[in-house]
Amino acid sequence: MKTVGIVAATLATTALIGGGAYWFYKRRQKKKDEEEVDPEDLPNDADDDGVTEPVTPDEVRPRGGFMDRNTLPDDVKQKFVEAFGGYAPPKDEILDNLTQEDVVLFGVKSEPVPGYPSVREEILTAKVRTVEDTVIRARISEPPLYSAHLGSHAGHGFRIGEMVEVPRGVIIFAARPKPSEVKGYGEYGRPAGTFESSHVSKKSYDVHPGTPYDLVMPYITDDIEFHVDREMVRFELVGTKGLRQQIVFKEGSMHGDVTLRALDRDPKTGLVFVARWNFHIEP
Incomplete structure (x- = not known):
């Protein structure tokens, strides 16, 4: 697959982008079903004594970091192969020429915190704002599924609308969306609130x-x-x-x-x- 094809490819693959979260969800859900959570890892108020032990909010706030694109699961890579005939993260020459019309995809991973020991992984889409030497500054443009804590799973804390500095080395994909056929309401995607x-x-x-x-x-x-x-x-x-x-x-x-x-x-x-x-x- 020619590298230039990564940028030239239009996002008729919107379903692919949004679907990335689904593939990760299935992968993590399967692991969760196969694992038993240690009772000591449950939230402090998980017992039945009716007493909630306070935890410093900063200790339990959702947070996470970027995923290493070299550890991308094979089933996710296969989706790129099926859509574009191959999988190859964009080279610097591609990233250098991104404009504000383009988007980048990258993976994030939640960090376990007290009461939420299980990890979530998700692929996010962000619209490019500026191209810099070591990072691409971009604004998250699709609502993530796993920003917040859920059950025993920790949220990663990345939210729609936020500006993020994405290291070049973690970017999975870069593309220019084809013009949307939607005009008026919904033209910019789903509302963030x-x-x-x-x-x-x-x-x-x-x-x-x-x-x-x-x-x-x-x-x-x-x-x-x-x-x-x-x-x-x-x-x-x-x-x-x-x-x-x-x-x-x-x-x-x-x-x-x-x-x-x-x-x-x-x-x-x-x-x-x-x-x-x-x-x-x-x-």
């Missing part, structure tokens, strides 16, 4: 640029306008689905707190308040 209005929920939401989110609208009309209270914040209204308005904050928007308001321009009374969302834009 669904947010009720802050004046109802009393919450402020953490969001990332370049990532789709759904706003729950009390109602939608053709005359609704959206306004932010900071000039250095840019956003795109992607589309609606029922009473959900999808939105993406643009890369380059200033980080920090911002308030987004939906106002209805009534022909008789002028602008009428509809809803408000308080956000904190993270890197």
Whole structure:
């Protein structure tokens, strides 16, 4: 397989990318079923005495690292062979020429923490932001399955929307997605979160640029306008689905707190308040 084929290949393989998590899941699930968990490894509150022994939150937060691509399971490599006629991680000459239209795939592995001794592995997809000498800076673009702890399995802590510095040596695959046929709602993929209005929920939401989110609208009309209270914040209204308005904050928007308001321009009374969302834009 020619190396250039890795980049030239379009992601009609979206199913392949998303499926990577499924292959890893099956592999890990089988091992889990064959293993017995040591009672000493169970969470501190797993007994039936009704008493929960506190654990320092930082000790149990989900965390993980990058997988060595040389240890990629044979069944996963075979999927690449079937799709592209071979398997060969991208060389530096390919990575040097990646643009912001491209994505990279890499594996992550969770780190066992107190109460969660079992490990999860997952392939993630991230959209390239910058190409650097030793890493590719990219934003995770698909919702991971195993970010959080589940049962006795530790979560890896990598989440959609987060910027990650991916070492070149762990990148499994690099490609340019073919243009999506979806326009409007869903054009940027599945939403990373669904947010009720802050004046109802009393919450402020953490969001990332370049990532789709759904706003729950009390109602939608053709005359609704959206306004932010900071000039250095840019956003795109992607589309609606029922009473959900999808939105993406643009890369380059200033980080920090911002308030987004939906106002209805009534022909008789002028602008009428509809809803408000308080956000904190993270890197």
